[in-house]
Amino acid sequence: MxxxxxxxxxxxxxxxxxxxxxxxxxxxxxxxxxxxxxxxxxxxxxxxxxxxxxxxxxxxxxxxxxxxxxxxxxxxxxxxxxxxxxxxxxxxxxxxxxxxxxxxxxxxxxxxxxxxxxxxxxxxxxxxxxxxxxxxxxxxxxxxxxxxxxxxxxxxxxxxxxNLKAWKENWKLSKEYQKSALNGKEYEEKGVKSEFFTAEQLMENGVSHEEANSLKGELLIKGSKEKYKKQLGKKLGNPDELRTKEDEYVNLEDQLIKSKSLIFNIESRKKELKYLKKKLDEQKYEIRSSTASLRRQMNDLEKDINSSWKQLIKTMKIDNKFEEVKVDEDDQQKEWCHLQDRLEKLHEDEENLYNKLEIYNNQLTDKEDFINKLQQQTQKNIEELKKQLDEETRKYENSQEKLAILDNQSKVKDDLIQQSEQHIDELKRQLKEINALYPQIETKEIELRNTINTISIKSELGKKGKRLLDNLLEEQIKIVLTNDNFSSEKLEKVKLKLSEEEELTNEEIQNILNKQTEVTWLKLKLKSLQD
CATH class of the missing domain: 3.80.10.10 (Ribonuclease Inhibitor)
Structure with a gap:
């Protein structure tokens, strides 16, 4: 088709x-x-x-x-x-x-x-x-x-x-917040861990902050609802209208509370970051203290080695002296054996000290590698935490902007309520005037009909006379509505015919016209109020 x-x-x-x-x-x-x-x-x-x-x-x-x-x-x-x-x-x-x-x-x-x-x-x-x-x-x-x-x-x-675009942006923000709230616990469980302290310690601190934030949110919601009910109850008397406005404002205030809860979460993250930095600084200090102790031991060991060398040199000098002096061979032999034993012992001590020095050097190397590794990990953790802090700060700034928008919308809503109340008062006043006009119009119309009937009976008007009366009324209505000169001329002609052909007096004709004018003006006033 x-x-x-x-x-x-x-x-x-x-x-x-x-x-x-x-x-x-x-x-x-x-x-x-x-x-x-x-x-x-x-x-x-x-x-x-x-x-x-x-x-x-x-x-x-x-x-x-x-x-x-x-x-x-x-x-x-x-x-x-x-x-x-x-x-x-x-x-x-x-x-x-x-x-x-x-x-x-x-x-x-x-x-x-x-x-x-x-x-x-x-x-x-x-x-x-x-x-x-x-x-x-x-x-x-x-x-x-x-x-x-x-x-x-x-x-x-x-x-x-x-503004559907603004509604959609607000809806997306709400969904993002709900998603972040649901994933909040998982996000904390994936927090930064180190080799010396665990994230569970930070989680315990974080959970207490979350519980505090939840309690603050519930108190804010409850306080906002009670305050809103008292203020709106004074302005509106209609229960249905009160419930409708209450639902609208509660939705708006829930958005405000969510933004405030996000601010609380940001503050909690900041405290966790400070706590983590403090722990890292403590561990750095402990590691440095341990390394300093190891270096002191190595210095003491080097002093012992130097002292042993000095003793060895002194013993060699004594040995030379004994050869020069050529003391008693037996005593010299004994002394020599004693010195030999002592020399062997010093060699053993020297070898042991070198072994210990090598062990300490290896330990020092391991400690230095560990310190470097820990510093790298700490720097990485700090960078990750900075990124997290920057992201939370960005969300906070966005929430502040949304909060300002919601505050402006709340003010606009208050203005709308005030305008609605003024409009309702004006409508009530007009309705009162309309209700007053109806009986007036009805009374005037009855008076007009009674006057026409009385004149018709008195003058024994036929069909032609009644048509002339109808034309008279129509022309009078046109004059009142349009102030038309042509209608005025036609009205005078009709009045002349009624006076000459139907023998109506000018007083009777004017009486009818006056009553028709009153009815027309009342209807015009009623129509203007209804529009």
Missing amino acids: RLTDLDCSQNKLTNLDLTNSSNITYIRANYNQLIDIRLPIVNNEKLEYINLLDNSFSQNLDCFGCFVNLKQLFIGNTDEYRIQRGIFNRFHGSLKPLKSLNKLENLNINNTDIDSGIEYLPDSVKNFRCSINKRPEAKVKKIFGQLEIFAIDVIDTLKGRY
Whole structure:
């Protein structure tokens, strides 16, 4: 079929089959009783406009997901009378099926049961209507509650103009925070370890900080909720409105609390870094102390070797002296044997000292290698901790920026509440005036009819006379509404005919005109208040 545009609105259709309409681009089927629609499958990239407002659908949005060039989609409800009779769209589920509609600009899901999936909406959406003004129990209120704070004012909210990009950025931040909170414990278990102290010691300190942060978060949430209830309870008297505003503010304050909790975690990381640095400095000092003791032992050993050499030289001099003096051979022999034994012992001591010196040198080398290794590992640990600190600092700065945005949004929300209260007061005043005008108009109309009937009976007016009276009233209404000179001339002619042909007095005619003028002015005033 070559059908491209279809307008079957305001009928009583219950089913619509368009599977063979492969060239269709425009579908307007609102205000029916549709429970099923079959859209074209072939050439589905041609469809650009679908209007199914105020029908009786009960399904999810899967049937719309393939129309990649769709620009406008209207599937909500606008007629309160039909909703009360149970004739309204019950679309439900998520907006996820619309994620591929990258050209979608206008979307209306007012008063439906769609309750999730804002994150899947394409960035092309400019106008998104999701109000619950005709059906407060609709599940779409979950979406409306999340987006309400992302509108500039009440007018933008009514027109469906939300900052969806800001909402998505806020949603991503929230997801990142939840992910980091879930992985927090695993992140700490993967912390830096050394050969002399374990990360479990730091974990014990970290857990206590986490518990403290959790307790602070719970107290902040509880205090914020109580404070908000007291302030909002004074401003709003309607319980439903109070609960709605409370949910919106609690969501906003939960975001603030999450940001503060992130700040607490950053402070905890800073304390852990200081603790780790302190431990490293203590170990460096211990290692240096151990090395100094080893060097002192080596120095003492060298002194012993030098002393032994001196004794050996002295013994050799004594030996020469004994040869020169040529003492008694036996005594000399004994002394010589004694010196020989002592010399051998000194050689043994010297060899032992050299062995010890070699052992100490090897130990010193091992200690130096170990110190170098520990210094390298310590430097690596410090660099990793600096990276972690930089990352936490960056997250902290981002959270501060988001916190400032949330504070500004909170102020805007307060201004909106104040404007809403002023608008409600003005509407109440106008409603009071309208209610006062209705009985006045009714009274004046009755007086006008009674006057006309009295004059008609008195003057025995026929059809022609009554037509002249009707023309008189119509021209008077035109004069009041438009101040038209031509109507004034026609009015004078009608008055002349009534006076001459029907014998009505000028006083009677003017009385009728005055009463018609009062009724017309009252109706004009009523219309201006209603607009």
